[in-house]
Amino acid sequence: MRELDHHSDHNKAFSGINGKQPIIFCDFDGTITETDNIVSIMEHFNPPGWQEIAMDILHLRMSIREGVGRLFGLLPSSKKREILDFVLANARIRNGFADLLDFCREHGIRFYVASGGIDFFVYPLLAPFQIETEQIFCNGSDFSGESIEIVWLHPCDEYCDNGCGMCKSKILRSYPGDRYYRIVIGDSVTDFEAAKLADLVFARSRLVERCREMGHPFVAFNDFHDIVEHLSKKVVTLP
Numbered sequence: 260m261r262e263l264d265h266h267s268d269h270n271k272a273f274s275g276i277n278g279k280q281p282i283i284f285c286d287f288d289g290t291i292t293e294t295d296n297i298v299s300i301m302e303h304f305n306p307p308g309w310q311e312i313a314m315d316i317l318h319l320r321m322s323i324r325e326g327v328g329r330l331f332g333l334l335p336s337s338k339k340r341e342i343l344d345f346v347l348a349n350a351r352i353r354n355g356f357a358d359l360l361d362f363c364r365e366h367g368i369r370f371y372v373a374s375g376g377i378d379f380f381v382y383p384l385l386a387p388f389q390i391e392t393e394q395i396f397c398n399g400s401d402f403s404g405e406s407i408e409i410v411w412l413h414p415c416d417e418y419c420d421n422g423c424g425m426c427k428s429k430i431l432r433s434y435p436g437d438r439y440y441r442i443v444i445g446d447s448v449t450d451f452e453a454a455k456l457a458d459l460v461f462a463r464s465r466l467v468e469r470c471r472e473m474g475h476p477f478v479a480f481n482d483f484h485d486i487v488e489h490l491s492k493k494v495v496t497l498p
């Protein structure tokens with residue numbers, strides 16, 4: 260399968276886990292940020308009908324792709340600046356995030372953001388952290404029409420019929436498990452399909468419950484310091 264980038268790691272110390280290249284796929288909403296920004300936006304701007312759609316998504320009556328598309332379709336494009344200002348003023352980055360990024364740089368561990376969020380708030384919130392654009396997978400947006408339209412840049416492939424919107428399991432499949440030690444960090448049921456493919460799962464909140472229900476192993480975390488601590492015991496730097 261095609262790799263999504265061709266970055267060379269030859270300037271970094273080679274670090275491995277079980278003889279493979281460690282690679283992290285980290286969720287954004289509710290994981291890097293303390294709360295879900297889409298929910299916060301809907302609660303704050305409160306467009307009529309959003310709660311019914313949110314309940315349909317939650318009870319799996321509607322796919323994430325359809326639901327998130329409909330939610331943003333309730334908001335006028337003219338509110339872009341106001342919505343972004345609201346997110347920037349209210350979203351909080353979970354403790355230890357910068358430390359995890361430093362740890363990854365130090366050990367040559369690849370770090371990717373795998374987000375079901377939308378570009379117009381994901382990129383500005385990540386701007387202080389020097390993460391390359393190619394390291395961020397999220398949905399796009401189009402403000403040229405009357406209401407906000409979500410652009411699905413990474414839809415499901417033939418192996419996934421979840422209607423993910425941003426298909427995390429597809430992203431993981433493009434980094435084969437025989438070469439990569441795949442690590443998923445997430446908080447929600449929407450991370451579970453990717454978690455199933457991972458060698459190591461760091462979970463909090465509803466992803467913990469989902470992994471328990473499905474009997475899938477995971478490491479619980481509260482903030483990114485917990486993850487750095489766990490990984491520093493696992494990563495082996497080769498001479």
Ligand SMILES: [Mg+2]
Nearest residue numbers: 286288289447
């Ligand atoms: Mg999340």
Ligand SMILES: [Zn+2]
Nearest residue numbers: 415419423426
């Ligand atoms: Zn999918």
